[in-house]
Amino acid sequence: MLFDLLERLSSLTRVWFREHPKLSDLQPIQLSALMYLGRCNRYSNTPLAVTEYLGLTKGTVSQSLKALESKGLLIKTQDTRDKRSVHLELTAPARELLDAVTPPDFLLSAARRMGARSQDLEGLLLELLRNIQQGENVPSFGLCRTCRFHQTVEGGAFCGLTQEPLEPIEVDLICREHALPETTGD
Numbered sequence: 001m002l003f004d005l006l007e008r009l010s011s012l013t014r015v016w017f018r019e020h021p022k023l024s025d026l027q028p029i030q031l032s033a034l035m036y037l038g039r040c041n042r043y044s045n046t047p048l049a050v051t052e053y054l055g056l057t058k059g060t061v062s063q064s065l066k067a068l069e070s071k072g073l074l075i076k077t078q079d080t081r082d083k084r085s086v087h088l089e090l091t092a093p094a095r096e097l098l099d100a101v102t103p104p105d106f107l108l109s110a111a112r113r114m115g116a117r118s119q120d121l122e123g124l125l126l127e128l129l130r131n132i133q134q135g136e137n138v139p140s141f142g143l144c145r146t147c148r149f150h151q152t153v154e155g156g157a158f159c160g161l162t163q164e165p166l167e168p169i170e171v172d173l174i175c176r177e178h179a180l181p182e183t184t185g186d
């Protein structure tokens with residue numbers, strides 16, 4: 001039953017995106033890559049991280065990233081410290097496009113009609129996702145502010161893993177290095 005519901009919801013979402021007039025020029029995988037890059041932080045905007053997040057082959061992702069680049073939706077920049085490493089930045093038109101199409105209108109309207117119960121549902125779905133991630137040992141790609149390494153140093157956000165300060169906006173982005181807090185086990 002749970003699986004049927006999730007499958008139906010993801011199918012509705014796929015159809016909604018496919019039929020959206022602003023998205024007629026984008027393949028589903030290209031849209032997924034854009035959505036990921038719109039949500040991830042500076043440690044996670046690499047081709048490898050996109051590949052890991054989408055769970056697809058390097059070749060498929062690489063072709064999609066090239067297509068997005070040629071459409072003017074993303075640009076590649078070199079890492080300032082590691083010249084072999086590349087970062088993928090969304091362009092202003094890409095951010096405008098994402099703002100216009102996400103979250104899908106049908107989902108926003110339904111959540112509005114459900115009122116406070118939609119927040120309960122969000123909490124339960126997060127619990128489900130965390131359970132799956134812990135049980136299957138898959139990367140969490142979670143929100144920075146919920147990470148085990150997230151710290152406050154001199155009043156500002158700080159990453160205990162990279163030992164770098166974080167911008168306020170970054171604490172609400174997702175991260176490839178995210179690790180769930182350790183449970184006490186009792």
Ligand code: SF4
Nearest residue numbers: 144147150159175177
């Ligand atoms: S605190 Fe965690 S989620 Fe945030 S940047 Fe560091 S490793 Fe990533």
